[in-house]
Amino acid sequence: AQTVTQSQPEMSVQEAETVTLSCTYDTSESDYYLFWYKQPPSRQMILVIRQEAYKQQNATENRFSVNFQKAAKSFSLKISDSQLGDAAMYFCAYRRLTSGTYKYIFGTGTRLKVLA
Amino acid sequence: NAGVTQTPKFRILKIGQSMTLQCTQDMNHNYMYWYRQDPGMGLKLIYYSVGAGITDKGEVPNGYNVSRSTTEDFPLRLELAAPSQTSVYFCASSSLAGGRGTDTQYFGPGTRLTVL
Numbered sequence: 001a002q003t004v005t006q007s008q009p010e011m012s013v014q015e016a017e018t019v020t021l022s023c024t025y026d027t028s029e030s031d032y033y034l035f036w037y038k039q040p041p042s043r044q045m046i047l048v049i050r051q052e053a054y055k056q057q058n059a060t061e062n063r064f065s066v067n068f069q070k071a072a073k074s075f076s077l078k079i080s081d082s083q084l085g086d087a088a089m090y091f092c093a094y095r096r097l098t099s100g101t102y103k104y105i106f107g108t109g110t111r112l113k114v115l116a
Numbered sequence: 117n118a119g120v121t122q123t124p125k126f127r128i129l130k131i132g133q134s135m136t137l138q139c140t141q142d143m144n145h146n147y148m149y150w151y152r153q154d155p156g157m158g159l160k161l162i163y164y165s166v167g168a169g170i171t172d173k174g175e176v177p178n179g180y181n182v183s184r185s186t187t188e189d190f191p192l193r194l195e196l197a198a199p200s201q202t203s204v205y206f207c208a209s210s211s212l213a214g215g216r217g218t219d220t221q222y223f224g225p226g227t228r229l230t231v232l
Contacts, residue, residue: 009156035221037223043204043228044223044226045159045221045223046223047220047221050220091159099172101147101164101166101172102210103164103174104149104161106158106159108158109157109158
């Protein structure tokens with residue numbers, strides 16, 4: 001069965017610094033998608049970045065980038081030039097195709113605190 | 117577009133009461149999902165739907181029912197509420213993505229439910 005593990009319950013970063021959030025997953029599939037979602041205090045889930053497993057190149061979205069290591073089944077999120085608005089819960093998610101339907105498996109989340 | 121809307125935002129139920137959580141999306145997405153998020157945890161899939169008239173169980177379906185009579189609406193019904201159903205409920209939708217599609221889940225703002 002696929003699982004997603006986020007081993008850091010909480011992280012802190014100084015404003016303008018860089019922080020990396022870890023995520024590992026377990027799967028026997030070769031083609032899949034990985035996602036990072038942000039959940040601010042408003043509780044709405046916001047897509048941060050997406051990575052397709054068949055692509056070698058790491059995804060980048062402005063200050064957000066990933067380090068995707070397929071063989072190691074690792075998918076970390078790097079936030080550069082951290083801002084106070086980045087403070088939130090961050091969830092790593094794996095998307096699988098099962099019985100013809102896409103389903104998402106979420107990690108337990110990492111709470112990011114940004115210090116002024 | 118309003119995206120995914122959920123009502124109500126907050127609700128307190130007594131044990132044994134029933135209620136329906138409403139979810140509507142205006143993006144013409146065929147996939148819709150219901151998740152629950154318990155404190156400090158990631159999201160667990162309750163039910164999902166791949167189109168009008170088609171629904172199926174997720175990881176934690178017990179105590180819930182769904183229906184999908186239209187593309188836009190995907191209500192979640194709680195029968196005989198129990199304290200274990202105290203949680204935040206998220207509805208999400210995505211478009212059908214065959215093969216290497218790039219569908220993304222769009223989440224509603226969530227419903228915080230307390231069962232006393």
